[in-house]
Amino acid sequence: MALWIQITPGSDEPIYVQIVEQVGEAIAKGQIIAGDKLPAVRKLAAELVINPNTVARAYTILEQSGLVTTKTGSGTFVADPKLRCKDATDVNILCERIDTLIARSLNLGLEPEDIISMFKARLAKFSKTKKPER
Amino acid sequence: MTDTVLETQGLTKYFGSRMVLDNMTVKIPRGCICGFVGRNGSGKTTAIKLLLGLLKPTAGSSKLLGCDSQQLSPQIRQRVGYVSEGHRLIRWMSIAEIARFQSAFFPGQWDGKFFREMIEYFGLSKKQKIKHLSTGERAQVSLALALAPNPELLVMDDPTLGLDAAIRRQFLEGMIRLIMQQGRTILFSSHILGDVERVADRILVIDKGAIRVDCSLEQFRNAVKKVRFVFSQPPPAKINIEGLLRFKTSEKELELVLVGTGEEKIAEWAKSAGAMDYQPVNMNLEDQFIEYTAPAGQTKLFSWEGI
Numbered sequence: 001m002a003l004w005i006q007i008t009p010g011s012d013e014p015i016y017v018q019i020v021e022q023v024g025e026a027i028a029k030g031q032i033i034a035g036d037k038l039p040a041v042r043k044l045a046a047e048l049v050i051n052p053n054t055v056a057r058a059y060t061i062l063e064q065s066g067l068v069t070t071k072t073g074s075g076t077f078v079a080d081p082k083l084r085c086k087d088a089t090d091v092n093i094l095c096e097r098i099d100t101l102i103a104r105s106l107n108l109g110l111e112p113e114d115i116i117s118m119f120k121a122r123l124a125k126f127s128k129t130k131k132p133e134r
Numbered sequence: 135m136t137d138t139v140l141e142t143q144g145l146t147k148y149f150g151s152r153m154v155l156d157n158m159t160v161k162i163p164r165g166c167i168c169g170f171v172g173r174n175g176s177g178k179t180t181a182i183k184l185l186l187g188l189l190k191p192t193a194g195s196s197k198l199l200g201c202d203s204q205q206l207s208p209q210i211r212q213r214v215g216y217v218s219e220g221h222r223l224i225r226w227m228s229i230a231e232i233a234r235f236q237s238a239f240f241p242g243q244w245d246g247k248f249f250r251e252m253i254e255y256f257g258l259s260k261k262q263k264i265k266h267l268s269t270g271e272r273a274q275v276s277l278a279l280a281l282a283p284n285p286e287l288l289v290m291d292d293p294t295l296g297l298d299a300a301i302r303r304q305f306l307e308g309m310i311r312l313i314m315q316q317g318r319t320i321l322f323s324s325h326i327l328g329d330v331e332r333v334a335d336r337i338l339v340i341d342k343g344a345i346r347v348d349c350s351l352e353q354f355r356n357a358v359k360k361v362r363f364v365f366s367q368p369p370p371a372k373i374n375i376e377g378l379l380r381f382k383t384s385e386k387e388l389e390l391v392l393v394g395t396g397e398e399k400i401a402e403w404a405k406s407a408g409a410m411d412y413q414p415v416n417m418n419l420e421d422q423f424i425e426y427t428a429p430a431g432q433t434k435l436f437s438w439e440g441i
Binding site for chain 1: 166329331
């Protein structure tokens with residue numbers, strides 16, 4: 001499984017947030033796909049030398065956002081994309097972030113077409129890295 | 135299990151006329167790793183010694199595993215591991231001798247095989263005398279001695295002080311290994327906040343003998359915020375906002391350090407004070423600790439103005 005989590009203590013981002021973001025990115029990039037199992041809480045805690053509660057906290061947040069599901073006794077799995085809920089507030093927050101980026105891009109003197117092509121190029125990075133067939 | 139393994143009630147200690155611990159009242163639940171942080175001389179070691187019954191309080195009381203710290207029975211003591219500051223071990227003994235000596239305090243629960251494996255892993259030989267070991271090696275022996283009885287409660291007083299990064303990591307691994315077992319609890323003091331952030335899920339902050347924070351690490355991370363406000367004219371001289379810890383004003387900017395102030399309260403205040411814009415300043419755990427324990431109005435040693 002192509003999931004390598006690296007944490008940086010002393011960052012302004014709490015460790016559980018770092019895990020949530022890295023798992024989220026791995027899912028978005030297709031490095032892990034629906035049905036893939038995430039490392040067990042205790043195993044990841046031992047590997048990263050962090051408190052198991054911190055890993056559990058990250059998994060809970062991932063589960064609440066619908067990215068993973070936990071099956072009692074067998075572990076935590078990447079959820080089926082169709083079953084992921086698209087929360088209206090999440091989408092709103094995302095739109096606000098995009099607004100910030102657009103404002104910055106325009107302030108840099110970029111043309112709208114430049115911004116669109118940049119966005120497309122970055123997006124391609126995510127859809128390109130699909131997982132090989134098993 | 136969410137029972138309390140460690141609790142103090144108004145615990146106070148004077149050395150002569152000097153107060154070192156002021157009315158400490160805390161509860162530490164079972165199953166957590168609690169990072170105990172505070173500046174040098176803030177009272178951490180005194181608090182730990184009082185908890186373990188190694189010092190008598192001037193006032194107040196404390197309980198360890200439900201038993202008064204001043205009257206700990208051998209049965210309670212053998213459920214508690216203690217690593218003292220500086221890893222003081224009996225110097226004339228060999229590693230094997232000190233293991234045998236220590237194991238006698240933990241009848242029926244000493245894991246000799248695990249102890250030997252750790253000593254081997256550290257590249258030490260059981261015949262080596264304590265007095266011939268380096269600081270790091272002595273710390274490693276001390277770690278093995280602390281983990282071998284598989285204590286229900288492990289208390290460590292600044293265990294990684296002066297150790298290199300690799301040995302420090304071994305201590306953190308040791309803590310994680312212990313906490314993975316059902317019902318274990320660890321209290322450790324440290325100055326290395328990156329280590330605390332890694333392994334602790336609870337934090338105790340002590341400042342000049344007084345407990346300032348006793349909560350989950352996540353709560354502390356969320357509670358202490360720094361926000362920068364921008365004004366079109368000089369910022370207001372009077373700042374009336376809930377949770378204000380300190381502020382710094384410059385010509386048209388104002389920086390507030392806030393504790394437990396909600397986002398809406400911040401937005402409300404910004405509006406009422408006539409701020410043009412505001413944004414949070416990112417802080418890591420160390421920044422938060424420094425802001426939280428700095429004397430009023432002071433966070434930097436030098437004035438950097440005009441540089």
